[in-house]
Amino acid sequence: MKKIFLIFGLLCLSGVVHLYAQTPRKTLWLSGPGLTSPQWLNTIGIAQMESYKFDQVNTWQYYNNTNANDIPTWAQQFNTQMANAGQTDVLGIGHDAGGLILRYMAQLQSTNGLNAIILDGVPNQGGAVFSKLTPTSDGILSEAQRLVNNALNYRTQAQNCVACRTIEATQSYINTFAVSSIADYYRQLKPGSPLITNLQTPTIPYAVIWGNENDDALGLTRLMSSWSNAGLQGQDREYLECMGKELEQRLVSANQNFAISTLRAIAGLAGAVSKLKLSQPGTVGAVIESTLNAVATGLRGLYDLKNEFREILECELVHQALNAKWTLMNFPYNAITETITVPNCYSLISCDDCWTQYASDHDDQILGYCLSVCNEQICDGTTTATVTYLVPEPNDALYTKTEQSLAGAAKTYEAISCNHMQESFWLYPTVRDAFTDLFNGGAGAAFVVPK
Amino acid sequence: MKLKQIPPLLILLTLLYWGTSCKSNDQGDTDSTNQALVSNCVVELTYDAETTSMMEAANPQEAAQLTELDKALMLPKNDRKLESICLKEDGKYLITSEYMTPTHPIQYPVGTIGEPFKPRYKKVINNNGDLTFLNALGETIYNDGTFTTPTTEVLSVIELFQTLKTQPAVTDADFNNTISLLTTNGLNTTQFPNGIVAARTNHTDNSYSIAIIDKNAHMQTGQLNFDANGVLQHLFMIKLSGVAPQVVFERMVQVDFINAFESGIRLKRTQLTNYQTFNLLF
Numbered sequence: 001m002k003k004i005f006l007i008f009g010l011l012c013l014s015g016v017v018h019l020y021a022q023t024p025r026k027t028l029w030l031s032g033p034g035l036t037s038p039q040w041l042n043t044i045g046i047a048q049m050e051s052y053k054f055d056q057v058n059t060w061q062y063y064n065n066t067n068a069n070d071i072p073t074w075a076q077q078f079n080t081q082m083a084n085a086g087q088t089d090v091l092g093i094g095h096d097a098g099g100l101i102l103r104y105m106a107q108l109q110s111t112n113g114l115n116a117i118i119l120d121g122v123p124n125q126g127g128a129v130f131s132k133l134t135p136t137s138d139g140i141l142s143e144a145q146r147l148v149n150n151a152l153n154y155r156t157q158a159q160n161c162v163a164c165r166t167i168e169a170t171q172s173y174i175n176t177f178a179v180s181s182i183a184d185y186y187r188q189l190k191p192g193s194p195l196i197t198n199l200q201t202p203t204i205p206y207a208v209i210w211g212n213e214n215d216d217a218l219g220l221t222r223l224m225s226s227w228s229n230a231g232l233q234g235q236d237r238e239y240l241e242c243m244g245k246e247l248e249q250r251l252v253s254a255n256q257n258f259a260i261s262t263l264r265a266i267a268g269l270a271g272a273v274s275k276l277k278l279s280q281p282g283t284v285g286a287v288i289e290s291t292l293n294a295v296a297t298g299l300r301g302l303y304d305l306k307n308e309f310r311e312i313l314e315c316e317l318v319h320q321a322l323n324a325k326w327t328l329m330n331f332p333y334n335a336i337t338e339t340i341t342v343p344n345c346y347s348l349i350s351c352d353d354c355w356t357q358y359a360s361d362h363d364d365q366i367l368g369y370c371l372s373v374c375n376e377q378i379c380d381g382t383t384t385a386t387v388t389y390l391v392p393e394p395n396d397a398l399y400t401k402t403e404q405s406l407a408g409a410a411k412t413y414e415a416i417s418c419n420h421m422q423e424s425f426w427l428y429p430t431v432r433d434a435f436t437d438l439f440n441g442g443a444g445a446a447f448v449v450p451k
Numbered sequence: 452m453k454l455k456q457i458p459p460l461l462i463l464l465t466l467l468y469w470g471t472s473c474k475s476n477d478q479g480d481t482d483s484t485n486q487a488l489v490s491n492c493v494v495e496l497t498y499d500a501e502t503t504s505m506m507e508a509a510n511p512q513e514a515a516q517l518t519e520l521d522k523a524l525m526l527p528k529n530d531r532k533l534e535s536i537c538l539k540e541d542g543k544y545l546i547t548s549e550y551m552t553p554t555h556p557i558q559y560p561v562g563t564i565g566e567p568f569k570p571r572y573k574k575v576i577n578n579n580g581d582l583t584f585l586n587a588l589g590e591t592i593y594n595d596g597t598f599t600t601p602t603t604e605v606l607s608v609i610e611l612f613q614t615l616k617t618q619p620a621v622t623d624a625d626f627n628n629t630i631s632l633l634t635t636n637g638l639n640t641t642q643f644p645n646g647i648v649a650a651r652t653n654h655t656d657n658s659y660s661i662a663i664i665d666k667n668a669h670m671q672t673g674q675l676n677f678d679a680n681g682v683l684q685h686l687f688m689i690k691l692s693g694v695a696p697q698v699v700f701e702r703m704v705q706v707d708f709i710n711a712f713e714s715g716i717r718l719k720r721t722q723l724t725n726y727q728t729f730n731l732l733f
Contacts, residue, residue: 150712150713154710154712214561214562215561215562216561216562216566216569217562217563217564217565217566219562244568244570244571245593245595247568248570248571248572248575248584249582249595252548252575252577252582253577253582255548256536256546256548256577259496259534259536259546260536260538260544260604260605260608262496263494263496263536263538263608263612264604264607264608264611265670265671265672266670266695266696266698266731267608267611267612267615267670267695267696268611268670268671269626269629269664269669269670269671269695270611270615270621270626270669270670270695270696271610271611271612271614271615272629273621273625273626273629273669274614274615274618274621275614276625276629276632277618277619277621277625278618288632288633288636289636291629291633292633292636292637292638295633295638295650295652295662296652298671299652299660299662299674300652300654300660302660302674302676303654303658303660303674303676303684306676306684306685306687306707307684307685309685309707310684310685310707310708310709313707313709313720314709316568317524317709317712318712320524320565320566320567320568321520321524321565321712321713324520324523324524324564324565325520325712325713327564328519328520328523328564333564336560340527340555340557341555341557342503342505342527342529342555342557343503343723343725351673351675351686351688351704351706352675352683352686352706352719355675355683355686359681365643365644367643367649368641368642368643368644368645368647369643369644369645371643371647371649371663371673371688382555385505385527387526387527387557388522389523389526389559389560389563389564389565389566390519390523390563390564390565391560391562391563391564392562392564
């Protein structure tokens with residue numbers, strides 16, 4: 001009889017467990033405003049496809065106009081909404097400022113039912129970037145706006161530097177932060193703002209995912225691509241591909257034209273001498289004239305070609321500069337000094353020094369000697385040179401690792417190779433891996449979402 | 452709105468989901484254009500060259516005005532390329548350029564501020580103006596570009612080589628006489644010691660170029676380009692051995708000038724190319 005009860009009991013228990021496992025977890029998915037955060041739709045869809053069972057707190061009003069309220073007001077509204085609905089065991093999942101709303105909700109200690117939060121790409125310590133993106137007062141350009149204007153002004157030297165109008169796209173993005181209502185919203189997120197200062201460490205379990213865009217030094221350009229693709233999958237490569245193609249094609253073309261010009265230079269004058277030797281007396285004048293024309297045309301051609309090289313260099317520089325300045329002004333960095341190996345002839349006289357000298361003394365004799373030796377440098381072998389380069393703190397092109405971190409997290413994940421806009425897409429393996437680990441209980445039961 | 456209420460969106464997401472990673476996947480279709488060089492070249496030049504580029508303030512006294520950003524954008528870089536140029540009888544051409552590993556690669560940690568751009572391709576083939584960019588696996592990354600050297604220009608280069616191939620060798624005396632003849636007829640030249648001749652040509656926009664002619668090598672071995680104000684814009688000088696057209700390039704110095712991004716200081720970029728091999732056949 002005891003055995004029958006035991007079996008019956010086990011069956012009942014397994015049924016309850018099974019029933020419990022099938023109960024969807026209540027979740028609250030909050031993004032930040034559209035300028036810095038894509039909506040979660042893509043990820044929610046994929047999580048459901050992977051059989052995670054969850055319901056969602058109604059966020060229609062929030063997404064209808066994310067900038068309409070400040071963060072404390074949204075937190076209060078959600079708390080009221082969830083308390084009125086009698087929500088329990090809610091898992092909050094926040095990206096960007098959405099995570100700050102969740103933290104504020106937790107801090108208000110209402111009966112909102114929120115009992116764990118995932119902070120994904122959240123400026124937990126504030127985002128210094130907003131000091132550069134928002135103007136200090138109306139009518140004054142922000143530092144970021146001035147940077148882009150400088151880039152556009154510099155680019156005018158490179159007339160054909162288009163690259164999908166990458167810089168204009170960046171300008172359009174950055175200018176939006178100067179709109180008064182938007183600037184007011186993002187000023188909340190600055191380090192040292194009342195909001196950031198008053199935010200306390202959550203008393204409910206929390207996990208952190210921080211983005212690390214570590215593919216190259218072109219984080220801003222990648223961020224711009226991902227932002228323009230925020231409604232799709234946050235792909236980061238379109239502007240880079242445009243820029244890369246333009247630079248590569250122009251450079252390859254110029255290099256190859258230079259190679260053909262080099263062949264002409266090898267055979268040009270000797271060929272003219274040969275033709276002159278063969279010329280009939282009556283045709284010498286024509287051969288001389290055509291040779292003179294060829295010399296002038298060849299020199300002009302190389303002049304134009306070298307201008308093309310310079311323009312390509314300027315085009316490359318302006319894109320590098322935009323990204324480099326963005327990094328320098330927003331993220332801490334370390335200077336690293338290393339020794340590199342270079343050809344040893346750099347320490348000797350260069351041919352342009354001959355012309356610098358000539359410009360001052362107009363001494364043909366000295367110029368002649370100079371030109372005859374300036375390229376006779378001993379370039380066999382190598383020498384060393386010291387180079388100093390700057391490496392920034394890991395960042396997601398918007399916030400640093402430090403800004404995204406929050407001590408005391410149940411678990412912290414690195415979303416490597418992802419910029420800020422990509423952090424809320426499960427399409428990207430490091431983001432998906434972090435979430436699936438959390439949902440499967442890798443950081444504790446508080447984050448479990450059943451399948 | 453709950454997503455489970457909109458299955459078409461899920462279908463779309465399913466379609467978009469496959470194997471995406473955070474980063475670009477540049478793998479393309481297997482390339483059919485990665486072919487060996489055709490052999491019917493009437494002029495063929497191949498070389499293996501290592502180029503090192505360095506930037507500095509054109510006027511050393513202005514170096515202190517360079518900002519941190521300016522300096523970050525002046526990192527030296529180097530590359531090594533295997534180039535092959537094949538000119539065909541009908542004026543068409545095939546040029547390939549392949550990146551190789553430099554003897555002393557200059558490498559920076561990923562994300563270094565101002566890190567020089569790295570080409571995304573390993574090899575590029577220019578088949579008479581059609582550019583095909585290939586990755587390290589020989590797969591096409593993209594096939595694009597309409598940059599064409601005019602057929603007439605290629606034919607004129609071929610004609611020069613053919614003339615030199617079929618006619619008696621040009622002597623030093625022949626070369627000197629021709630330079631004198633060209634000078635008498637309007638070429639603005641200045642003779643220097645050691646067989647160097649500077650020939651100046653004024654362009655219509657008042658800019659001008661000076662060709663450096665090496666009488667010993669029977670060819671132009673350099674050029675300096677000045678703007679209308681007489682300010683040097685760029686130059687290249689070639690160190691070679693032999694006598695044209697049987698020459699072997701040893702190295703080339705190129706200098707360009709650009710303005711620093713932030714301070715506006717004039718920067719000089721020097722590119723030094725060392726030719727490991729240089730083979731010219733015609």
